[in-house]
Amino acid sequence: MFRTIRNNWKKSIFAFCALSYGANWSYDRYQANQIRQFYCQQASIMGSQTLSPMTHANRVAVLLNGQANNGKAKSIYDKTIFPLLHLIGLDVRVYRIDTVTDPNGLNELLTTKIEPEKLSALMIVGGDGTLSELTPHLLQSSVLQNLPICIIPIGEHLSFARSLFPTTNKKKLHDDITLLCESVLALFNGKVVRKPLLKITMSNTSEKPT
Known part of the structure; x- marks a missing residue:
């Protein structure tokens, strides 16, 4: 066996690396x-209990x-x-905002189709681009402004989500399964954080008179 490995050392190294990768992936x-x-x-435990008024959420x-994270958001x-x-x-009512092509379609979706007055909470699945697209309609x-909003961080750019969630060693937030699950349950355990959707910084452009 050792002679075979010695004579085919390149294939042996490749096989070892493949097995190591497969073991780590598994x-x-x-x-x-x-x-x-x-x-x-x-x-399941939460679902079997009577929710208090603070955490009551019937329709979400x-x-x-679906295009977030290179089209993997729906699968996640x-x-x-x-x-x-x-x-x-x-x-739970799921609405694919990436399939909305009509310029007024998103506004119609948020004002009429989702029936905002009947909602107990809003969940946004995506990254910073998704939030930027939805923010004007939320404002x-x-x-919608007064609804609890749950952010599910799935995307390439997640600066807003990183300001909400604890530090993780994962480069991409959606790779941290614990963080994804905690972000969902946080909506129903009373952990509500108020964050501004927009931040405006005024630069000092005044010049001295000449």
Whole structure:
């Protein structure tokens, strides 16, 4: 065996690297599934209890940007986020904002189709670009302004989300399964943080008279 390895050392190194990568990938996947299972159990417990008025949320509108994270946002939502919402026992309505092509379509969606007056919470799945696109419409609606908004950080650029969530060693926030699950449950355990949607900085452009 050692003679075979010595005579084919390049193939042996490649096989070793492939096996190591496969083992690490399998272990990471196992850990991720264990985390999902734990939070699904927590969500199931929440769903079996009577929610207090502070955490009562019957209908939740999910604004999903399916193009976020190179088109993987929908898959991440289905695998990690939706099971928690289902186990909590919510009336979840999912709206794909990336499929809206009509210039007035997004405004119609947020003012009419999602029936904002019947919502208990709003969930935004995407990154900074998704938030930037939705912010003007959120500011124009007095109903949406007063709704709790849950941010699910799935995207390439997540500066706003990083200001909300604790430090993680993951380069991409959506790779941290624990953080994704915590961001969902935070909407129903009373952890509400007020953050401005817009920040305006005035530069000093005054010049001395000549």
